[in-house]
Amino acid sequence: MGTDSWIPPKVLVAVDLLIFTLRASQLQVLLVERGVEPFRGALALPGGFLNSSEEDLIDAAQRELAEETGLSWDQVRLDQLGVYGAPGRDPRGRVISVAYLAIMPRLPEPVAGTDAADAWWIPTHRALAPETSLAFDHRQILIDGVERARSQLEHSALATAFCGPMFTISELREVYEVVWDIRLDPRNFYRKVQSVPGFIEPAGPSRKTDKGRPARLFRPGPRQALDPPMTRPGERR
Amino acid sequence: MGTDSWIPPKVLVAVDLLIFTLRASQLQVLLVERGVEPFRGALALPGGFLNSSEEDLIDAAQRELAEETGLSWDQVRLDQLGVYGAPGRDPRGRVISVAYLAIMPRLPEPVAGTDAADAWWIPTHRALAPETSLAFDHRQILIDGVERARSQLEHSALATAFCGPMFTISELREVYEVVWDIRLDPRNFYRKVQSVPGFIEPAGPSRKTDKGRPARLFRPGPRQALDPPMTRPGERR
DNA sequence: TGAATAGTGTCTTTCAGACAGTATTAG
DNA sequence: CTAATACTGTCTGAAAGACACTATTCA
Numbered sequence: 202m203g204t205d206s207w208i209p210p211k212v213l214v215a216v217d218l219l220i221f222t223l224r225a226s227q228l229q230v231l232l233v234e235r236g237v238e239p240f241r242g243a244l245a246l247p248g249g250f251l252n253s254s255e256e257d258l259i260d261a262a263q264r265e266l267a268e269e270t271g272l273s274w275d276q277v278r279l280d281q282l283g284v285y286g287a288p289g290r291d292p293r294g295r296v297i298s299v300a301y302l303a304i305m306p307r308l309p310e311p312v313a314g315t316d317a318a319d320a321w322w323i324p325t326h327r328a329l330a331p332e333t334s335l336a337f338d339h340r341q342i343l344i345d346g347v348e349r350a351r352s353q354l355e356h357s358a359l360a361t362a363f364c365g366p367m368f369t370i371s372e373l374r375e376v377y378e379v380v381w382d383i384r385l386d387p388r389n390f391y392r393k394v395q396s397v398p399g400f401i402e403p404a405g406p407s408r409k410t411d412k413g414r415p416a417r418l419f420r421p422g423p424r425q426a427l428d429p430p431m432t433r434p435g436e437r438r
Numbered sequence: 439m440g441t442d443s444w445i446p447p448k449v450l451v452a453v454d455l456l457i458f459t460l461r462a463s464q465l466q467v468l469l470v471e472r473g474v475e476p477f478r479g480a481l482a483l484p485g486g487f488l489n490s491s492e493e494d495l496i497d498a499a500q501r502e503l504a505e506e507t508g509l510s511w512d513q514v515r516l517d518q519l520g521v522y523g524a525p526g527r528d529p530r531g532r533v534i535s536v537a538y539l540a541i542m543p544r545l546p547e548p549v550a551g552t553d554a555a556d557a558w559w560i561p562t563h564r565a566l567a568p569e570t571s572l573a574f575d576h577r578q579i580l581i582d583g584v585e586r587a588r589s590q591l592e593h594s595a596l597a598t599a600f601c602g603p604m605f606t607i608s609e610l611r612e613v614y615e616v617v618w619d620i621r622l623d624p625r626n627f628y629r630k631v632q633s634v635p636g637f638i639e640p641a642g643p644s645r646k647t648d649k650g651r652p653a654r655l656f657r658p659g660p661r662q663a664l665d666p667p668m669t670r671p672g673e674r675r
Numbered sequence: 676t677g678a679a680t681a682g683t684g685t686c687t688t689t690c691a692g693a694c695a696g697t698a699t700t701a702g
Numbered sequence: 703c704t705a706a707t708a709c710t711g712t713c714t715g716a717a718a719g720a721c722a723c724t725a726t727t728c729a
Binding site for chain 4: 386388389393396410412413414415429432434
């Protein structure tokens with residue numbers, strides 16, 4: 202349209218990571234303190250620009266994930282959350298950012314990042330509190346990511362990603378209770394979760410201890426899409 | 439990391455549109471014939487590059503939508519489907535494409551595009567048939583878009599977007615039947631759809647004619663998220 | 676022993692699906 | 703009238719939620 206001399210603009214492309222985990226019975230997100238302008242000193246999602254014109258987006262996300270957490274490829278599933286590309290979102294110029302969602306199993310240690318001495322787990326409710334200011338449009342990305350995680354618990358086996366390779370049904374129930382911010386009946390949950398084919402599988406006759414009677418251990422099953430879905434109470438009606 | 443002289447790469451950004459509608463009891467998608475290389479002569483999704491560094495992504499999508507269909511802003515809802523940015527997807531160089539999903543009401547006329555004498559409605563099953571070749575990775579985008587539309591029918595009021603401002607419950611049912619490719623019991627659907635609060639509202643005492651008894655007219659209700667959701671049969675168990 | 680958590684059985688309510696039957700139009 | 707579609711009523715089976723009960727551990 203118009204003259205032949207028009208040339209489409211090129212823009213910078215970044216990837217940002219929403220890394221969620223469960224700590225202290227809270228949904229927490231990994232945030233870094235920015236060491237450079239803009240937003241120096243503010244909290245932000247870990248991320249960065251593409252390394253080269255040949256780097257795939259998902260590869261860039263996995264590279265950032267490895268840099269921040271030490272976890273690499275096939276240990277953590279990355280889901281594309283969306284693109285954030287409003288013209289004014291980065292004061293340095295036009296940058297569009299592709300956000301990825303990652304879930305990490307509950308870990309007792311702080312972060313254990315490689316070059317991430319400036320990274321912390323922050324409860325999402327605190328990260329989203331009015332007094333916390335996040336760089337760029339990362340507050341909106343975080344809001345969208347929490348909502349995505351909540352939704353994914355219903356229809357996918359995402360919840361098991363919050364647990365280790367072995368877990369009890371109580372631990373799995375805590376994932377739902379924390380992310381959805383509700384209480385679930387342990388007995389109904391117990392049977393419900395086992396009735397979904399392929400969701401979880403018994404993991405040997407082993408057991409585990411905590412406070413009362415030892416619980417059976419399970420591992421994630423083969424199914425990614427849950428059918429029938431886990432129904433979120435309070436959403437109905 | 440590394441030297442200070444490293445400069446992140448800039449890439450071209452495109453928007454591509456998945457425009458769906460219902461025609462002849464089929465889910466159809468608007469495709470254009472490419473007039474230039476690469477993929478000259480092949481079918482492709484309508485789309486194009488950002489106009490300028492200051493253009494917002496959604497604005498670019500709406501601009502393309504207006505160019506292809508004449509429909510503008512607030513007439514059609516656009517949902518971001520995702521980013522497609524594999525390094526080799528465009529032979530011209532690195533291009534990442536943001537795909538948007540749009541639903542248009544059923545229209546009797548062909549296309550009525552402005553500059554789109556080379557645009558056609560194609561049934562999705564034909565566009566996805568092995569003998570049809572689509573440019574770039576547009577086949578994958580189409581696959582993802584169809585799946586997104588199917589999923590959205592369950593949890594959102596997207597189905598009403600396929601209808602005009604007034605519709606009968608039979609027309610709404612046809613949307614579900616076509617997109618999900620199933621048959622639904624008209625009587626159960628009739629009550630189910632009215633029991634979801636805010637989904638549809640009676641639109642005056644008016645009526646409409648087709649073949650048998652005239653049907654009441656409805657209009658879209660205020661709710662975007664459906665609760666309880668419409669359940670897709672065949673998905674359960 | 677009691678406290679705490681794991682796991683089972685069972686009842687009730689709710690809702691999706693099946694389907695008979697009535698209402699209103701065109702021909 | 704018949705054919706066709708719109709709409710209503712009712713039954714049934716499956717699943718969600720409530721909750722009593724038993725099992726197994728620790729202190």
